[in-house]
Amino acid sequence: MTLFELVKITLDELYKNAQQVHGTNTDAEIKNRFNYLRASYTKLSDASRTPIDYRDPATRFAYVYRYVASHGDYVVQLLTMASAALGGGVFPKGTARVSCIGGGPGSDILAILKYLDDYSAKEAVTKLVIYLLDKEQAWADTWTELDEKLNAGVSLNTNFQPLDVTNPASWTLQKKFLDADVFTLSYFVSEVYSLDSTGVVTNFWQTLFKEAKSGAIFLYDDNGTDDFNAYFDGQWQKAGLQVLAQGSNENWTPRYTERSDVLDTYKNKFSAWPKLKGYLSYRVLRKP
Ligand SMILES: C[S@@+](CC[C@H](N)C(=O)[O-])C[C@H]1O[C@@H](n2cnc3c(N)ncnc32)[C@H](O)[C@@H]1O
Numbered sequence: 001m002t003l004f005e006l007v008k009i010t011l012d013e014l015y016k017n018a019q020q021v022h023g024t025n026t027d028a029e030i031k032n033r034f035n036y037l038r039a040s041y042t043k044l045s046d047a048s049r050t051p052i053d054y055r056d057p058a059t060r061f062a063y064v065y066r067y068v069a070s071h072g073d074y075v076v077q078l079l080t081m082a083s084a085a086l087g088g089g090v091f092p093k094g095t096a097r098v099s100c101i102g103g104g105p106g107s108d109i110l111a112i113l114k115y116l117d118d119y120s121a122k123e124a125v126t127k128l129v130i131y132l133l134d135k136e137q138a139w140a141d142t143w144t145e146l147d148e149k150l151n152a153g154v155s156l157n158t159n160f161q162p163l164d165v166t167n168p169a170s171w172t173l174q175k176k177f178l179d180a181d182v183f184t185l186s187y188f189v190s191e192v193y194s195l196d197s198t199g200v201v202t203n204f205w206q207t208l209f210k211e212a213k214s215g216a217i218f219l220y221d222d223n224g225t226d227d228f229n230a231y232f233d234g235q236w237q238k239a240g241l242q243v244l245a246q247g248s249n250e251n252w253t254p255r256y257t258e259r260s261d262v263l264d265t266y267k268n269k270f271s272a273w274p275k276l277k278g279y280l281s282y283r284v285l286r287k288p
Contacts, residue, residue: 003069003110003254004274008262010106011065014142017057026058027269033062034272045227047194055138060105064142065266068107070275071186071221073254074282075111076118078219078245079182082284083122085244090217091116091181093124099131099180101163101208102188104139108132109158111184116154127155131177133163165204166195178211185220190228202235209239209287216287217244224249224279236285245284252280 015026022029036059043049054060082090100108109130116123132139140160161177164170192201212218218241222228229248253276260267260274267273 002258002262003072003114004258004260004262006110007064007069007274010068010142011061011263011266014057014061014064017141018061021057029056029058030061031270031272033059034066034270037062037066041223044190045194045225047197049194051195052191054104054136057138060138060142063105065263065270066272066275067187068105068110069258069260070254070278071107072111072114073258074221074252074280075108075184075186075219076115077252077255078221078282078284079111079115080119081245081282082182082217082219083119085284089123091123091125095127095129096123096125096182097129097131097180098182098184099133099177100184100186101133101165102135102186102191103132103184104134104136104142104160106132106139106142108184108186111186112182113154113156120153125154127157129157130159131180132158132160133171133174133177134160135162135164137162165192165201168200168203171204171207175211178208179213180216182217182219183208183212185218185222187222189220189232190222190225193228193231196231205235206239209236209241212287214287218283218285218287220285221280221282224281229281232283236283239287241285241287243283244286246282248281249279250281251277253277 018030019026040052054063079090098112103109109132116125161174162170195201220232263274
């Protein structure tokens, strides 16, 4: 299955959830949420902004429709870069552990499963333990729908854990997610960049990098803005991580195997397209 096909299954469920909340106003609400998200993403560096609220199913529909397939595909591409840099598999044989920070919408977990499916000759993973860590509990529902539909070919153990990087009480006592072989930070740094005026988010990054195990891989990708890159570069450089691959402000598209035609019904309904290209910055990092 392609990422767009998986996204379609989830969208059908989310659309029903949105109808339960918004009834005959569902389509209008979803259209509003496309605009809400687009406008919100232009203000991410504004410290006075109100954080984005993803709770409503219409907002979650808008997010998954617009962003999940392309963001997932970018993470697949970063995993292939990590594999090339390491000269073999990214994951250990047998059980692999992945922690997706800000991974509630499912882009990151889909990417891991798609990568393991596409590159099964290189990776000998039989069991996958995934932690989805996100402030918004409502994403757990969205992800559950995804998980039930996935036929990953590996034994899958998934855990959704509420975690707010601005609230140390939500992460100081959680330790298991720090055991990961791979951490994904997909379009997450930009989301919390402006919330770091007190240093609380820096405290999270430094704890994460310090307590992760030697050899852990960190995959950062985000929307290309120099402010976010400089901020994140400062964080991982301070922690002494190594760069395996990097790029800034590059024009990226999903791989040609990913086709969005499967979403045509929704394209026609909303006169809106899933994101198919964008400026991307990425860092593929390893803890020595
Ligand atoms: C732009 S989305 C990225 C989602 C996904 N990784 C992707 O690439 O599509 C940002 C995610 O960060 C979560 N988030 C926002 N603020 C957060 C915080 N303070 N702590 C943890 N998660 C947060 C949101 O709920 C949302 O799921």
